[in-house]
Amino acid sequence: MPKRDARREPTPGQLRIAARARRLRGAVLSLLAEESPNRLNADVLLGVLERLHYDVTARELAAALAYLRSRDYVEYEELRSRQLPGLPRLIRVGITARGADLVEGTLEDPGIDLP
Numbered sequence: 731m732p733k734r735d736a737r738r739e740p741t742p743g744q745l746r747i748a749a750r751a752r753r754l755r756g757a758v759l760s761l762l763a764e765e766s767p768n769r770l771n772a773d774v775l776l777g778v779l780e781r782l783h784y785d786v787t788a789r790e791l792a793a794a795l796a797y798l799r800s801r802d803y804v805e806y807e808e809l810r811s812r813q814l815p816g817l818p819r820l821i822r823v824g825i826t827a828r829g830a831d832l833v834e835g836t837l838e839d840p841g842i843d844l845p
Contacts, residue, residue, distance in 0.1 A: 749843070754779075754786060754794045756844040759803060762825035763833040772806075772821040795823060801839065803829035 740748070761778060762770065770778075772791065779786050798804040805826055808819040831837040833844060 751790075751794065751797075752841060752843040753845075754784060754790060755798055755842045757782070757784060758791070758794050758798065759825060759829055759833050759842065760845055762804060762823060763830055766825050766830065769806075769822040769824040772823055775823060795821075797841070798829065801828075801841075802826055803832060803839075803842075 757779060758775065761775065772788075772795070776786065776788060776791050779791070795804060795806065799806065803826055804823055806821050806823040808821050810819055825833070828837065832839055832842065
């Protein structure tokens with residue numbers, strides 16, 4: 731009896747989700763590259779993406795930033811307000827040299843689709 735490959739082909743829905751995540755990561759890197767060396771607050775980044783017609787939630791942006799950080803393409807710091815410590819954290823995001831190399835095309839990553 732022949733063995734079946736344990737890996738399964740991704741469904742069309744999974745392929746769409748993966749493609750959307752790759753495009754979002756690319757858009758985030760491109761926006762950060764335009765603003766470099768300045769950093770962007772995560773809420774500003776989310777607003778810019780929405781104005782550019784990206785249908786993105788805060789959770790999806792957080793996942794994209796975590797992915798990009800794990801690959802050393804972005805860095806961010808979380809800051810708490812001293813005046814209002816109960817408020818959510820403000821995250822300031824910036825692109826790294828490695829992330830800039832990716833945007834400039836001197837580095838490739840199949841997990842990111844740049845615009």
